[in-house]
Amino acid sequence: MSKKVLLLCQHFYPEMVSTGMHMTELSEALTEKGVDITVFCAPPVHDIENWNQEVPRSTKYNGIHIRRAKTLGKHKSGLLYRLLFAFTYMIQTFFYTWRGRKKFDGILVGTNPPFLGIVTLIMKKVFGVKYSVIVYDVYPEYANNLGVIKHNSLISRIWFWITKSILSNSIANITIGRDMQKLIDKKTINSDVTNVIIPNWSDESVIKPQKNKINSFRKELGLKNELIVLYSGTMNKSHNLEPLLDAAELLKDESIIFVFVGEGSNKENLIKLSKDKSLNKVRFLPFQPKSKLPDVLGSCDISVVCLNKKWTGISVPSKTYGIMAAGRPVMAFLEENSEIGLTINENNCGLVFENPTPKEIAEYLLKYEKNRDLLNEMGENSYEAFINNYTLDKSSEKYLNLIKEIF
Template sequence: MKKKLLIYAHYFYPDVASTGQILTELADGLKDTFDITVICVVPSYSGVVDEKYKSKRIYNEEYNGIKVVRVRVPEFEKGNKISRIKNLLAYFFNSLIATFKIKKQDYIFTISQPPILGGVIGVIGKWIKGGKLIYNIQDFNPEQTMAVGYVKNKPLLNLVMAVDKFSCKVSDKVIVVGRDMQETLKNRFNNKKVPTNSFINNWINENEIYPLKENHPKIISFKEKYNLQDKFVIMYSGNIGLYYDLENIIKVIGNFKDNTDVIFAFVGDGTVKSKIEEYVLSNKLDNVTFIPYQDKADLIYSLNAADVHWVVNAKGIKGVSVPSKLYGVMAVGKPVLGVLDKGSEARLIVEECNCGICVEPGDYEGIKNKITNIIENKEKIKLLGEKGRIYLENNLTKDVSINKYKEEILLTNTR
């Protein structure tokens, strides 16, 4: 008989959040080993909730043989803190109500989303339903918010740090997504009584995202639709949010506004997008374009449409988070323009396989020089991307990571 595994996913299919996609594929990969129940929000990553999900508190569904319990949340605006907090609290409390309605569990798996609450809900889930708790930290908080100065209230930061450390202590195992993040965990506990932990890379489905020829009809139509044809495309694809220093990087890009054969494409959305658009308009950067999020089925075409991809983190994010967009870039065999701290997981991978060039966050002159170098050595740079795909196939496939999760969950013992 299969062991029961409860996953608190926050976002889950069909939401396009990167953690939602990871957890959807993880649950799908584990369902032959475990009897899985997922608790998540109703589809709402965009901030909008469909009418059919507004009448009840809890919706019981099924996805590929996985029990999915969706909880109602209010709509929100990504740039509005209050509406976001209301949305997250609704997920937290409604998920607890949903937890009472399911059977006892052998394992509880939760992630660090929403920040702090993700860990707490796992702890409470363990108290309510029993089982061993696995806490998967995708981003360390409050370290992430501290790094970009999003919250500066010291007592509040100390409180949330204490809460998340407690979640780590109660967990039977903590799984992080980068080697640098293991160091952060050790530092949290001053190398004393560090919770049992391991590290497993995130992934992208390498059988769904792979290199395509430049003359592929879907790539040609994508380029025509967004006026990218006959241009050297340097692309940023993903969340245009707080933790990537894009407000300053766009100023560096401004130095290249007269390079008419180069175009800088931003694919996605997020809290910082309007600021960047404002800068582009006021400074007449005609070679910068904004493209909406692509459906998951079309991601392969947008990623392949670029010649080079940005993989960036703001200063101070080392050991706190790993930009998951790296795996998509490597999957399509494109070179990386990395703005990443030395010793960070993403930079370690780029340097190990030589699939791109990197510069320190905050080194704007260095970023400018790297872009110049790329433009002057276009063909040579393109060859680096092939090395990323080879490395990914050997070390970072979906099956490799999911099998590691399976082993780590099954090996989890209460201390």
């Protein structure tokens, strides 16, 4: 008999952004493996590619039952409207879960929004409902680092206690990295909860290695055999990309192109820095349609991921697995003992810079520009590690086994 699982998360199909893409892919894979998945989520808050109709509150997609809250306020408006949006979503999630608590064998709950686990905590305490937390970001540390609340403030201490209670009463907490697991272990040290690592993934049926790097995306940029250094993703303050632009300044006369694809709160600052330095071999582009992602990742010679040290364990740059799926080496600006740092060094599939200096980055890029066989070798290692460890099929199989064990 198939397990019936309720998934609580804010973003879901057709909102394939943030955690929405991962939760949708995971649900599709688990459904194919025989799990009966129902999702309760919020209305979309981001623009949806190629979607010109109202998103229904109740629908079925690839065998997945989807129910959406009818929220008040707007997620992208001022603080009052954001709070109203979050509050009404939480209240409706509570009542939906309460009404359907006997229909499901267990609940999977995400950390976006961070207080969603309060619903499952109440269900556990009052009705004995089993739940498992999928940890994508660690709170209140995430909010502390953003400056939303101060470290050791009353709000931060209350938030820490709430998070600890949610995690400690879960039947299992799923983390996406070894560095993150250490933080969760500390929060649950006095409980009997099981903490497990199931890494994020890339869909191996979508992203595949391209032998010919001179693909449609590279042609759109008007490029041929230049060495392309790609950063594709969000450009926020937590992404320490400035050293890459400083390196580009040192490489002005070389056949090396730096391409930044995406948006974020720090993008305008990076564009200004590039203009101030007159960097004519740096390109900034908006997020590309999902359909173009294979060509974007396949067009480069080396791809960049980054995470400021203070975010180690609090978040994991899962875009790395898409780079590995494309068979490209990874240049990482983050701690060597972080999940991604460990992955790169264990598999010899790229370079890790804990404290990247422009000179150091430039020297390495010059070295590989002159010897591209080394890049190709690291790219092959990257894809091999991906196929062995980070495919959607392998990660969803681990979720399936855990669901069978705990629910």
